[in-house]
Amino acid sequence: DGGITQSPKYLFRKEGQNVTLSCEQNLNHDAMYWYRQDPGQGLRLIYYSQIVNDFQKGDIAEGYSVSREKKESFPLTVTSAQKNPTAFYLCASSIGTTGYGYTFGSGTRLTVV
Amino acid sequence: QKEVEQDPGPLSVPEGAIVSLNCTYSNSAFQYFMWYRQYSRKGPELLMYTYSSGNKEDGRFTAQVDKSSKYISLFIRDSQPSDSATYLCAMSASGKLIFGQGTELSVKP
Numbered sequence: 001d002g003g004i005t006q007s008p009k010y011l012f013r014k015e016g017q018n019v020t021l022s023c024e025q026n027l028n029h030d031a032m033y034w035y036r037q038d039p040g041q042g043l044r045l046i047y048y049s050q051i052v053n054d055f056q057k058g059d060i061a062e063g064y065s066v067s068r069e070k071k072e073s074f075p076l077t078v079t080s081a082q083k084n085p086t087a088f089y090l091c092a093s094s095i096g097t098t099g100y101g102y103t104f105g106s107g108t109r110l111t112v113v
Numbered sequence: 114q115k116e117v118e119q120d121p122g123p124l125s126v127p128e129g130a131i132v133s134l135n136c137t138y139s140n141s142a143f144q145y146f147m148w149y150r151q152y153s154r155k156g157p158e159l160l161m162y163t164y165s166s167g168n169k170e171d172g173r174f175t176a177q178v179d180k181s182s183k184y185i186s187l188f189i190r191d192s193q194p195s196d197s198a199t200y201l202c203a204m205s206a207s208g209k210l211i212f213g214q215g216t217e218l219s220v221k222p
Contacts, residue, residue, distance in 0.1 A: 033210070040121050040214055040215075041214055042117075042201060043157070043201065044212075045211075048208075090156055101159070102210060104158070106156050107154070109154070
């Protein structure tokens with residue numbers, strides 16, 4: 001079955017550590033996205049990539065980094081520069097860029113301890 | 114001012130009620146309008162998709178878009194406890210999807 005796999009489901013980070021969230025899709029979608037979800041704030045765009053080896057900052061990119069070396073993979077690194085990283089992180093992919101047909105992963109819950 | 118505004122609720126209704134969820138937006142460039150449903154600790158799933166103004170119906174769900182008023186709605190008829198979830202409106206322009214804050218809906222048996 002085609003879909004998006006995010007791992008791990010839960011992640012704990014110590015202060016000052018970098019952590020990487022994995023996102024893999026086998027839908028042959030060109031575009032991939034990372035969103036952050038906080039209570040009462042909906043989904044906010046962190047980074048997106050419409051093609052391999054290219055990506056753009058979203059609305060809240062500070063303290064995050066990404067790479068897109070393969071079409072199937074779009075990992076997100078939460079760096080120590082992100083001052084409030086505790087949140088629910090969602091990865092998505094789409095065939096085109098009209099907004100139609102986004103498929104979301106099941107999310108990673110990141111907690112700072 | 115946010116580009117997309119949505120009342121976060123929470124909204125609680127009895128089973129069988131008609132539910133109305135709404136979003137307003139400020140960017141006239143938005144062309145595609147969507148409603149997503151998100152169950153707790155899960156990723157959102159696409160519920161309805163509309164392009165331009167008008168109505169679209171799918172079973173118990175009806176989506177309305179009024180571009181002149183920059184206002185979209187989702188109606189749920191004969192609501193069921195299984196409809197309890199967070200509903201997110203979303204709109205796209207320039208290849209990016211912008212979400213509302215989400216409305217938490219609870220349908221009581």
